[in-house]
Amino acid sequence: MTLSSDVLQYHRRVLTSAAVRAGYAHTCRYDEPAARREIARMTGVVMSVCGPGRGPNTPTMLVEALHRPIAQIAPELFADSGMGSLTVLDGGELSDDVYAEGCEDIVELLSGGVDPARRWLPTWAWMHGELVEREAFQQINEGASEEEYTAHRYFVVKQPAGGERELAELFSQAVGMRKSVRYVPIPADQVFRGKFWWPCPVCQWPMHVDGSQVRCRFPLHNAAYFVRDHSAKGRPLLQRRDGGVPRQPAARSLHREGPKRSMCVETAVWRHIVISGVSEICLFERLEALKERGVEVELWPGKDRYDLLVRVPATGWELRIDVKDYGCAVSLADRLRRKPPAARTIVIPDYRGEAQRDELVELLPNLTVLLVSEVLKAAKAEARKAGWR
Known part of the structure; x- marks a missing residue:
């Protein structure tokens, strides 16, 4: 039976969402007790989409498949879509493809508040972009004028990270409102040796750190660097991977406590709003x-x-x-x-x-x-x- 275009696209979004969720669960399987159960649940979702006798039918097979383009799981679903080139896992972590493209096709697999993984899954892994945007600005927009809304959204895009007090002061000056989208402490995988972080020169959000490599998770920002062996005034320096010589973003000190605590918007807000x-x-x-x-x-x-x-x-x-x-x-x-x-x-x-x-x-x-x-x-x-x- 040939599926209609709408059904085909919906199945593709469901499979992509299940793959992303399973991939994230795999990366935190040693820290989150429910992660292995989530991989098993997503295996069931993938099996349902692929049909009997097709696609990975065990959690181990699904994880293995996530290291390859997802079109190989169900070729017929991705025949007319570039999304089939998405590779969810790169070694032991999520690939940048997930943040750049996989987030675009996320749908809610279980609605009505019965999704047990929402307790620990990041919002971007189960919430589509329009819902992220609506929830991020819902409380702020109530009673706000059009000018206040524009100023607030502009601020979030221009200031997605910084010191807690500095952000609050800048927000008060620029927007004149008390409520803002939520900022959280900068995650550990965006910090170098527990002491420094770098803003992407394009989006200003803290870049991902992997040993001596630093990069923005959104590949099209073309921000990928090596940490140099030497430093300037005790701060590590960056060198572009491609050997270019333009000035690189300066390292910023990480503050874990106090008024200078280093904060950034959540990943979902970065991906869908910033x-x-x-x-x-x-x-x-x-x-x-x-x-x-x-x-x-x-x-x-x-x-x-x-x-x-x-x-x-x-x-x-x-x-x-x-x-x-x-x-x-x-x-x-x-x-x-x-x-x-x-x-x-x-x-x-x-x-x-x-x-x-x-x-x-x-x-x-x-x-x-x-x-x-x-x-x-x-x-x-x-x-x-x-x-x-």
């Missing part, structure tokens, strides 16, 4: 730089009804934009079909490339799909029409 926000704010700031040429831009209008409203009043040109940064065009198109965006123009970062743009154009014929550079080019062209140079 990562996307970096692209949104970058485009906003580049468009705002065209203000003197008659271009007006508004960030997250209507409390993020969509991402950007761009106007050139002199010509009457207007563009409502949703910025999307997805690794898999099929997954993004599926999500947009299930929940049509308020904006009719989808914009993707240039690093996603013309190939993904063209694929999305074909998948989403009722929407306009542009690269960031194409939006900037269009805004400048309208400014010239209005007589600005």
Whole structure:
């Protein structure tokens, strides 16, 4: 029997979610008593999706399969999706693919508060991005004005980590509200020798530390380093893996207690709010730089009804934009079909490339799909029409 497109996509999301959960459970199987039970439960989910006699049918077989692209578990589910290249486990830890792409297809496998693993699984492993965003801002948004909402979201993207008192003071100055999204102590795997941490130069979130290697978990930020043998004033220095010479981020001291305690937003907030926000704010700031040429831009209008409203009043040109940064065009198109965006123009970062743009154009014929550079080019062209140079 041939599955419909919707059923096929749902099964793919379920299998991806089960694989990610099993992979995380495998990484903490010696510390979390319920981890092995979770791997067994997710094996059952995978078996249900694959059908009788197909796919891994024991927890050991599933863990082994997670070290290879998940398309090998159920090739028919990933025939039209790049998500099949996702490898969940890399040695004894989760691969960066999980944070970069696997998080995009997470769905709730058990609803109604009956999922026993929610006690210890991180939220990003069972909660899809829209739910992460809604829960993160729900309490803050109650009674907040549109300006307060924008200022708060902008702050979280720009300041995802820092000292506890410093963050509180900056938040009070920038936003003028008391409530903020939750910040937690920087996790041990993002700390070097218990003393230092480094912010990613793109997203500013603490980078992952593995021995003498340091990297942002989001590969497209292209932030991967070695720790040098020598130091500066007692602080370790970084060197890019590719041998480049641009200035590297400076090490920051880790404080475990007191007003300087080192804090960061939770992984789910980083992945679903900060990562996307970096692209949104970058485009906003580049468009705002065209203000003197008659271009007006508004960030997250209507409390993020969509991402950007761009106007050139002199010509009457207007563009409502949703910025999307997805690794898999099929997954993004599926999500947009299930929940049509308020904006009719989808914009993707240039690093996603013309190939993904063209694929999305074909998948989403009722929407306009542009690269960031194409939006900037269009805004400048309208400014010239209005007589600005």
